[in-house]
Amino acid sequence: MLIFFHTPNESEHDPKIEQTKCPLNEFCIRATKETGGRMARVRKDSLATLQRREAILFAKLAVVRKKIRETYVAESAAARAKLPEADDVTAPVMIQVLAALGGQFTAAEIFATAKKMKPDCDRRSLLKAMNRLQRAGMIQKITAGRNGHPARFEKVFKH
Known part of the structure; x- marks a missing residue:
């Protein structure tokens, strides 16, 4: 034996309309849209900062490499002078x-x-x-x- 439960049709209750009218939902939608734009600006600023830091580090690395090369050449020249x-x-x-x-x-x-x-x-x-x-x-x-x-x-x- 099968029993069917019949629920009355509630035409006045529409969940889609209720969701759009809720002030909390409006706040969340607005906050999400604003945060997206703000996050894009933050990412661009962070990327620019990281690129500046990278350029500074590459410049420092070039200076260190040059100093190492100069020291190595000076030491090897002194060692070659002592060789024979x-x-x-x-x-x-x-x-x-x-x-x-x-x-x-x-x-x-x-x-x-x-x-x-x-x-x-x-x-x-x-x-x-x-x-x-x-x-x-x-x-x-x-x-x-x-x-x-x-x-x-x-x-x-x-x-």
């Missing part, structure tokens, strides 16, 4: 070895090339010369030698 020691006969050989090698090389390639250029050089003096080149900033180690693999180096190019 009077009692070291392997320094000129190592400079020739670096000229013969590519941009990246292993310690084994350094020793093999040095032995070809000057067969009477011993490994210990070549190792000292290599360490001196690292301290002078002419080469830098990019990977350490481990498990039978030689260390990898690369030339440091001055700008």
Whole structure:
């Protein structure tokens, strides 16, 4: 058995009309419209402020980079001036070895090339010369030698 409930038709009650007449709804609509315009102005102001700050930070970054470059050039020039020691006969050989090698090389390639250029050089003096080149900033180690693999180096190019 089905039971149907019948509600009387209330023609005088229209929820759409009631919503539009409510003062609270009018206030919310007006506040939303005004806030939208205000938010757009705030976003534009914030964006302009952020762009100004970004420009200032980029200017400061350029100054810092310039100072680092100047300091690096001054230090590397001082290190290069100290590089050839009077009692070291392997320094000129190592400079020739670096000229013969590519941009990246292993310690084994350094020793093999040095032995070809000057067969009477011993490994210990070549190792000292290599360490001196690292301290002078002419080469830098990019990977350490481990498990039978030689260390990898690369030339440091001055700008």
